[in-house]
Amino acid sequence: MSKPVQEHSYTNSNYINRDLSWIEFNRRVLEEAQDPSTPLLERIKFLSICSTNLDEFMSVRVAGITDQLKAGYTKKDFTGYTPEGLLRRIMKRTGKMVQEQYKTLRELTRALAKEGLNFTANGDLTPNQKKQMDQYFHDFVFPVLTPMAVDQSRPFPLVHNLNLYLAVTLRREGDDPEEEPYFAIVQVPSNLPRYIKVHARANSVKQEFVLLEDLIEEHIQTMFAGYTPVAVDPFRLTRNADLTLNEEGAEDLLEEIEKELKRRRWGSPVRLEVQKGFHPYALDLLKEEFEIGDNVFEIDGPIDLSYLMKLSLSLPDFDHLRYPKLEPAYPREFDDTDDFFEVLREKDVLVYHPYESFDAVSDFVDQAANDPAVMAIKMTLYRVSGNSSIVNALARAAETGKQVTVIVELKARFDEERNIAWARQLEKAGCHVVYGLIGLKTHAKITLVVRQEQNGLRRYVHVGTGNYNDNTARLYTDVGLFTSQPIIGEDASVLFNEMTGYSAPHDWQAFGTAPTDMKAKLFELIAREAENAAAGKPAGIIAKMNSLSHQEMVDKLYDASRAGVNIDLIVRGVCCLKPGVEGLSDHITVRSIVDRFLEHSRIFYFENGGEPQLWLSSADWMTRNLTRRIELMCPVFDPGLKEMLIQILRLSLTDNVKARVLKPNGQYAREEGGTITPLRSQFEAQDIVTWKRWRDSF
Known part of the structure; x- marks a missing residue:
């Protein structure tokens, strides 16, 4: 009879912080925008995804940490960070990431120009193009603009979460230069296209675009007759966007959520983005109004790169700058x-x-x-x-x-x-x-x-x-x-x-469900592999998921590794486990694949003494999934379908083009290809469908 698997207590240094791990994930997204082997318009798309990912991270995760600080919370998390120390490190790393984003944007802008796609400053337009833009502003933009002055009789207007604004600093002719200037803001309409296509120049096949905020700035005088604009500076505010619901006290959950969505507009400020060269008077005024502290990001380029997603999808004559179109096969x-x-x-x-x-x-x-x-x-x-x-x-x-x-x-x-x-x-x-x-x-x-x-x-x-x-x-x-x-x-x-209804927790025949028994079922499956390894039986775990951050789950995997179980984890995003640490996780590997498609499937494989079990699941191995959500884990019984899932997992494990391997220090490195034939799992995955169709034809 095999000895029971020994459980251990682990120290803070045995884990990677969840939020710092997420930053590393978004860095991998940014690397796809930087990769010259990726088609140009796909690189633009990845740059947009990197930007919107960071927006959500700031409005949810960083907002939560900021709330902890305001409440005076000083306790360390299981990775050893206090809210203050973690926020400091997050801001430093995301600040560097933003600098990389805009360096990448400048490189991609030059590459787009070589392909005949140009973002042109208003002052560089030909007279005919300028006339067209003047007409566009008069017909479509000016009617929806609302200048909002800030003075003693007009308090600071509501600045919406993640909307782009222009801060306008003004003077009147004859004013004393020592006096405070006038100040107003103008919202850049979010219901108008962020970029406007300009008529082509004579004898040119190039396409040119003007950003909406640049067009408004060019015509800002039309809204402030009698005043001289001293500076026009774009800015954007990120607010806490997480919902705070009193579900038990809500008579109607739908109505309560609708109310909370309206309150989201008033969420506490988390981050202020300002364009490089922002007027100091306007910046001081914004910082005082939003009580933002040092959470100010100076942006060397257009604020909010989410518009690049639409650009990457909206150019019909540039398919050569995209991945070949995939036509899904009907099963x-x-x-x-x-x-x-x-x-x-x-x-x-x-x-x-x-x-x-x-x-x-x-x-x-x-x-x-x-x-x-x-x-x-x-x-x-x-x-x-x-x-x-x-x-x-x-x-x-x-x-x-x-x-x-x-x-x-x-x-x-x-x-x-x-x-x-x-x-x-x-x-x-x-x-x-x-x-x-x-x-x-x-x-x-x-x-x-x-x-x-x-x-x-x-x-x-x-x-x-x-x-x-x-x-x-x-x-x-x-x-x-x-x-x-x-x-x-x-x-x-x-x-x-x-x-x-009101059914009591069930003794499932097939399923594992959260929050009732999925965690316990997974622990049991992991422990069984450890017992099999200790007894010399075939043992192994392959688990594919989006994130792994549940401390106790990480501990169970460490215990299994110490018992000799080979564990291969395919974790696209956050991973709090440190692989490859001697005496702790020698038998664990972690890899992440960021490629054309978002890796989203959750597939769990347990060797089970030579009779493999495979499960599909909706759940990542995170605290929220295992304890605060209704989740499902379903077994696959058919041997042929099991084989198909094993092929999917093995393909991910042999990717040496887009796979990054997690090192014990929390950094990711590309899989070393060497002289090995390049294998890109997402490009080879079509073969699995072909194999399935071939198998079913017999």
């Missing part, structure tokens, strides 16, 4: 049939996005909505696209008399307003809409279809690692399982009953 199992249920009575089906089309998921729900034999449809919705065919199918099903229950997560950060709109549409159609359980986000991705058949009711289930969102399914790598396995169907029914 072969459903290719030659109009009856999903007939297929699923015979076998389970695994779908690998974006290489296989998300249309299969939409068609599954659509068929269920139209099938007279379907009695009920139950589904969770976390993030949904703007024009969702799935939501339309659910509404249609309810209107035809089917029992339709939808768990809509209203607290999906920054998608709250869209989800509220969907919830109202579904309720209007007659669906039973549930907003989840108090204190928990519903993050599980599952659909249950109950159908009346000759032998009685039969359940059909879809479980996914990603959201029911057809847009992100083209941009994220995710895996979905279709099945009619009875024990999965029975567990699915119980899970929905727990989410909508």
